[in-house]
Amino acid sequence: MKNAILVNYEYCTGCHTCEVACQKHLGLEPGKYGIKLTQIGPDQISERKWQYEFVPVPTDRCNLCAERAEAGKLPMCVQHCQAGCMELGPVAELAAKMGDGGKYALFA
Numbered sequence: 548m549k550n551a552i553l554v555n556y557e558y559c560t561g562c563h564t565c566e567v568a569c570q571k572h573l574g575l576e577p578g579k580y581g582i583k584l585t586q587i588g589p590d591q592i593s594e595r596k597w598q599y600e601f602v603p604v605p606t607d608r609c610n611l612c613a614e615r616a617e618a619g620k621l622p623m624c625v626q627h628c629q630a631g632c633m634e635l636g637p638v639a640e641l642a643a644k645m646g647d648g649g650k651y652a653l654f655a
Contacts, residue, residue: 550611551655552625553641554603558632561586561601565624565633572623573608581608582624603633605654611635 561584569581587600603624605611612622616635620626625633634641638655645651 549638549655550616550635551638551641551653552605552611552622553634553636553644554652554654555632555634555649556600556602556652557650558630559584559601559603560630561599562629564627564629565603568623568627569609572612575608579608580606582606600650602652604652609654 563584565582566580566584569575570579573581575581582603582605585602585604587602589597589599592598612620612624615622621635625635634644638653641653645653
């Protein structure tokens with residue numbers, strides 16, 4: 548059964564904790580990432596309201612923390628996500644959750 552990470556980016560606050568936890572775990576130098584937070588916006592909604600959205604995106608260095616998964620642990624990004632908007636699970640199960648109308652991204 549193939550696992551994936553589901554991100555509900557409607558709740559991502561852009562704190563970069565996923566980036567830092569992954570970078571430290573993989574021993575990556577500054578400017579290199581296993582997961583990279585991408586900012587969308589700012590978009591002006593009204594005269595006084597602006598909207599930013601943040602989407603954590605795994606890079607080619609990400610293997611979903613395979614060694615941690617084998618030990619029954621979560622990937623570092625999921626474990627340290629302060630907003631709790633990242634989830635690890637089987638692709639089919641996570642894809643089914645995407646149908647509830649939220650803003651999701653699925654990374655396998």
